[in-house]
Amino acid sequence: xxxxxxxxxxxxxxxVIAGALVTVVTLLTRPLVGSLLGLAIVIAGxxxxxxxxxxxxxxVGSKNLHS
Amino acid sequence: xxxxxxxxxxxxxxxxHGPPEANxxxxxxxxxxxxxxxxxxxxxxxxxxxxxxFFLRVVVDPPTWPAFPLPKxxxxxxxxxxxxxxxxxxxxxxxxxRGNRAGLKLGLVATWLLxxxxxxxxxxxxxxxxxxxxxxxxxSIFYCLTGLHGAHVxxxxxxxxxxxxxxxxxxxxxxxxxxxxxxxxxxxxxFVDVMWIIVYVTVYIL
Numbered sequence: 001x002x003x004x005x006x007x008x009x010x011x012x013x014x015x016v017i018a019g020a021l022v023t024v025v026t027l028l029t030r031p032l033v034g035s036l037l038g039l040a041i042v043i044a045g046x047x048x049x050x051x052x053x054x055x056x057x058x059x060v061g062s063k064n065l066h067s
Numbered sequence: 068x069x070x071x072x073x074x075x076x077x078x079x080x081x082x083x084h085g086p087p088e089a090n091x092x093x094x095x096x097x098x099x100x101x102x103x104x105x106x107x108x109x110x111x112x113x114x115x116x117x118x119x120x121f122f123l124r125v126v127v128d129p130p131t132w133p134a135f136p137l138p139k140x141x142x143x144x145x146x147x148x149x150x151x152x153x154x155x156x157x158x159x160x161x162x163x164x165r166g167n168r169a170g171l172k173l174g175l176v177a178t179w180l181l182x183x184x185x186x187x188x189x190x191x192x193x194x195x196x197x198x199x200x201x202x203x204x205x206x207s208i209f210y211c212l213t214g215l216h217g218a219h220v221x222x223x224x225x226x227x228x229x230x231x232x233x234x235x236x237x238x239x240x241x242x243x244x245x246x247x248x249x250x251x252x253x254x255x256x257x258f259v260d261v262m263w264i265i266v267y268v269t270v271y272i273l
Contacts, residue, residue, distance in 0.1 A: 004099065004243075005253040009157045012257045016150055019264040023143075023272050031273045038268065 018045075096244070102251045106258045109219070113262055116212050120269065123204045134205035135198045139271050145188045146267045149220075152181035153260040156227075156253045163249060166241040168234070171249070175231040178256065182224050189217050209270060216259070216266050223259045226252035 018041045026034025095103070124132050159174025193210075200210035230249050233239065239246045 005157065005160050005250045005257070008254050008257045009153065012150075012153050012260055015261045015264050019268050022268050026268075026272050035273050038273070 014045075096247070098247050098251050099254070102254050106255070109258065109262075113215070113265075116208075116215055117265075117269065120208050120212060123208050127204060132205065133209075133270075134203050135196070137209075137271050138192060138196075141188065141192060142267055142271050145185055145192075146263060148181050148188070149185045149260050149263050152178045152185070153257055155181060156256050160246065160249055160253050163239050163246045164241055168237075168239075171239065172231070172234050175227060175234055175249070179224060179227045179231055182220055182227065182256075186217060186220050186224070189213065189220075212266055212270060216263055219259045219262065223252065223256050226255060 018038075022034050022038045022041065025037050127134075155174045155177040157174075159171050159178065162168075162170025162174055198206045200207050230252050233248055239249060
């Protein structure tokens with residue numbers, strides 16, 4: 001699990017794209033629609049993050065078992 | 068034999084100063100782990116302010132939100148400036164990883180200038196907004212959220228100043244442990260950038 005500036009920068013790009021998407025949808029429709037989209041993106045991000053961390057934990061566990 | 072052991076012991080004492088090296092159980096170096104834990108605490112701080120914002124937004128009566136017109140265009144341009152500063156700090160770090168010192172200096176100076184421009188535009192916006200922190204709950208939470216973020220930008224600029232001065236004095240190198248002085252402020256700067264995107268979308272757009 002590599003945690004450095006490059007890994008954080010990847011998340012900056014993801015948040016920028018998500019923020020731009022919510023902004024465009026809100027300006028084209030209503031704030032409620034934008035809020036719901038924002039909430040959906042946050043939930044999807046949490047699920048993705050949880051699955052990513054679980055996978056990394058499994059990888060680290062199997063490495064420690066073999067070493 | 069005994070004298071030889073004593074001599075080796077003295078030799079070791081001469082070379083090692085300060086406390087013994089701490090045991091490192093984590094695969095992340097302690098500086099990076101430190102800034103990540105600090106950022107976690109900062110996320111909680113911002114979370115408290117966002118909770119206040121949404122609470123006020125829901126309970127305010129009559130339901131007029133935002134209570135005052137906000138300059139979405141100017142703030143959007145300011146957002147673009149801050150987002151571009153994340154790209155320049157990333158460029159600075161990629162440059163030093165490849166041993167390009169000129170790129171490191173250019174990236175750091177560009178990041179500092181973009182950050183200072185963001186802060187200047189934010190202060191200029193405060194001057195021309197037409198409402199203060201005393202005007203309604205909206206005014207209070209608006210200045211609290213944007214002001215908290217502005218304070219973080221100021222701290223980030225201080226960290227970048229130190230990194231830039233060190234870069235011009237010939238510090239830092241391509242090895243991972245040799246450019247932590249840029250990596251740690253870089254991670255903090257990305258955090259400040261991400262927080263602004265959330266503040267901008269929440270306060271100005273939604």
